[in-house]
Amino acid sequence: MAVPLSVAAYSEAQAVKAREWVQAKSATPPDADECFKPDNPYQLCLYQDKKTYGFHFVDINLQEPYAPYYFDNGPDYPSEGRYRVKIGNKIGFADSVTGKLVIPAIYDCAHPYSGAMAQVGVRCDTESDGEHHWWVNGYWLRIDPYGLITGFESPPRR
Numbered sequence: 001m002a003v004p005l006s007v008a009a010y011s012e013a014q015a016v017k018a019r020e021w022v023q024a025k026s027a028t029p030p031d032a033d034e035c036f037k038p039d040n041p042y043q044l045c046l047y048q049d050k051k052t053y054g055f056h057f058v059d060i061n062l063q064e065p066y067a068p069y070y071f072d073n074g075p076d077y078p079s080e081g082r083y084r085v086k087i088g089n090k091i092g093f094a095d096s097v098t099g100k101l102v103i104p105a106i107y108d109c110a111h112p113y114s115g116a117m118a119q120v121g122v123r124c125d126t127e128s129d130g131e132h133h134w135w136v137n138g139y140w141l142r143i144d145p146y147g148l149i150t151g152f153e154s155p156p157r158r
Contacts, residue, residue: 010060012038018060022047036060044099046075057085057099066094066101069110079112082145093118093147103147109135117142119153 015036022032027050035045044057044065055068055075068075069084069091076084078096085094085105092105093113109124124138140153 010036014060018045018058018062021062022058025049027053041097042099065099066092066105076112079114080116080145082113082118084110084112091120102145103143108138113145116145117150121153121155124155 015038019032019035019037022035022045023029026032026047028048032045032047034040035042035047044059046055046057046068048055055070056064057066057068058064066085066087069086071077071084081096082093082102083096084091085101086092087105089108090105091107091110092101093103093110094100095102107120107122109121109126111119119140120143121135121138121140124135124140126133127136128134135156137155140155141149142151142153144150
């Protein structure tokens, strides 16, 4: 899966080299066939590492701007133009068209966008029944697609 490229500010040789690197690392090399091509709008390439089976986003310089947020055994699905990402132990949101980080990774917990809002929290705790995980406690907010706070939420309790 590729993520959109807004400006082709690289050489074709650089793109070929990056694409070959991703194909060599990928568990499914054909997934990288369209990465970094001039007619492809995605600026990041998402691949699954053939050794660790972990997913990675890389740019044309083979840098990882952020890690995928995992949900249901794979990277988060886009919802209303955003998908969750991780930087360190924090969660933010990237644009599903450009791959650009649009909401900084400053939250400890974050639900996907629904109805043009996302519930996000700080200082929340994770609980588990061994198979499923959920967040409780903390301070919860509602944010719009640009990260502006639109309201406050009661912390989830179990």
